[in-house]
Amino acid sequence: MQQPVRIAPSILSADFARLGEEVRAVDEAGADWIHVDVMDGHFVPNLTIGPAVVKALRPHTKKPFDVHLMISPVDPFLAAFAEAGADTITVHPEAGPHLHRTVQAIKALGKRAGVSLNPSTPAKALDYVLEEVDLVLVMSVNPGFGGQSFIASQLKKVEAIRKKIDALGLSVDLEVDGGIDQSNCRRVIDAGADALVAGTATFRGGPSAYADNIRALRG
Numbered sequence: 001m002q003q004p005v006r007i008a009p010s011i012l013s014a015d016f017a018r019l020g021e022e023v024r025a026v027d028e029a030g031a032d033w034i035h036v037d038v039m040d041g042h043f044v045p046n047l048t049i050g051p052a053v054v055k056a057l058r059p060h061t062k063k064p065f066d067v068h069l070m071i072s073p074v075d076p077f078l079a080a081f082a083e084a085g086a087d088t089i090t091v092h093p094e095a096g097p098h099l100h101r102t103v104q105a106i107k108a109l110g111k112r113a114g115v116s117l118n119p120s121t122p123a124k125a126l127d128y129v130l131e132e133v134d135l136v137l138v139m140s141v142n143p144g145f146g147g148q149s150f151i152a153s154q155l156k157k158v159e160a161i162r163k164k165i166d167a168l169g170l171s172v173d174l175e176v177d178g179g180i181d182q183s184n185c186r187r188v189i190d191a192g193a194d195a196l197v198a199g200t201a202t203f204r205g206g207p208s209a210y211a212d213n214i215r216a217l218r219g
Contacts, residue, residue, distance in 0.1 A: 006032035006195040007214050008066050008175070011057075012048065012146045013199030019053070023060045026202060029210035033066040033088075035177070035197045037146075038081070040071035043095055044144035051077070051084040058085035066135075066197075068116060068177070070143050071095065075102055082109040090114030090137050093125045103132050114175075118143060119151050123160045133172060136161055138193070141178030146199045150179030155191045162192025186219040 009031045014022035023034055036054060041047040054065065067086035071077060074095040081089055089106045093099045093115065106113035114135035117125060119142055126136060138158050141148035158176060165172050176188050177197035185196060202213050 003173070003194040005189055005193075005218050006173070007202070007217050008033035008035035008195055008197045009202035009210075009214070010035040010037055010146065010177070010197050010199035012037040013203040015203075020057060020060045022203070022207075023057050025207040026210050026214070027061040027063050029207075030214045031063060031202075033064045033195070034061060035199075036065055036067045036086070037143075038067060038069050038071060039144060043072035043092070044070040046144045051080040054081060054084035054086060064088065066090070066114075066175075066195075068114075068137060068197075069095070070116075075105060078102070078105050079109060082106075082111050086111060088112040088114050088135055090116050090135060092116050092118065093121060094118070099125075100129055100132065103129055107132075114173075116143075116177075117157065119154060123157050123164070126161065126164070130164060130172065131168065131170060135173040135175055135195070136165075137175045137177055137197075139178050140176055140180065140188075143178075148179050150181075150184050152184075154178075155187060158188065158191040158193055165192075180217070182213075182216040185217050189219045 009026040039046045039048040064087035068090045072095040103113045112134035116137035140154040175195035176193040180198045181201035
């Protein structure tokens with residue numbers, strides 16, 4: 001059952017010199033979740049932030065922290081991000097040898113577990129874990145950098161995963177991240193997504209524009 005659309009601004013596109021203020025601003029502007037992109041320079045070609053920054057941002061909002069770990073190996077870092085204040089921890093199937101075990105470890109930490117699929121990772125990678133997870137994140141760009149163009153082929157993947165979630169009667173959030181803006185958000189929602197990550201499209205224009213930007217992304 002598709003839920004109302006949630007908007008998760010990616011702080012990757014925020015002003016890093018004012019990160020706490022930026023988080024407060026998108027919270028007040030109507031963000032549902034705060035999306036935190038964690039990159040290690042190994043699993044993806046960029047370095048971003050670690051648990052200390054997540055912990056520092058936690059007092060600035062009560063909105064859920066949607067933490068996307070683009071790091072490998074991922075298992076050694078799960079507890080640190082849980083303790084730092086993550087609410088959902090999302091991992092990639094390729095980031096460790098045993099995805100099911102990683103999902104179990106996240107749940108054992110009392111957190112929502114997500115699985116993210118890169119553009120070339122097929123939907124069938126979810127076949128034996130979908131009933132264990134709380135969220136599926138479909139990447140509509142190759143992860144590593146903000147500001148990339150949307151890869152339209154991923155809409156078919158979103159549709160396939162939506163059908164599987166609904167056929168099994170699951171309450172799994174279906175999130176899409178990458179190149180989402182006001183020009184394509186409706187297509188993404190119509191394909192079955194009920195959570196949209198948007199960095200550039202949210203933070204464009206400065207704090208006075210955030211509320212209108214978020215409103216436009218709801219389709």
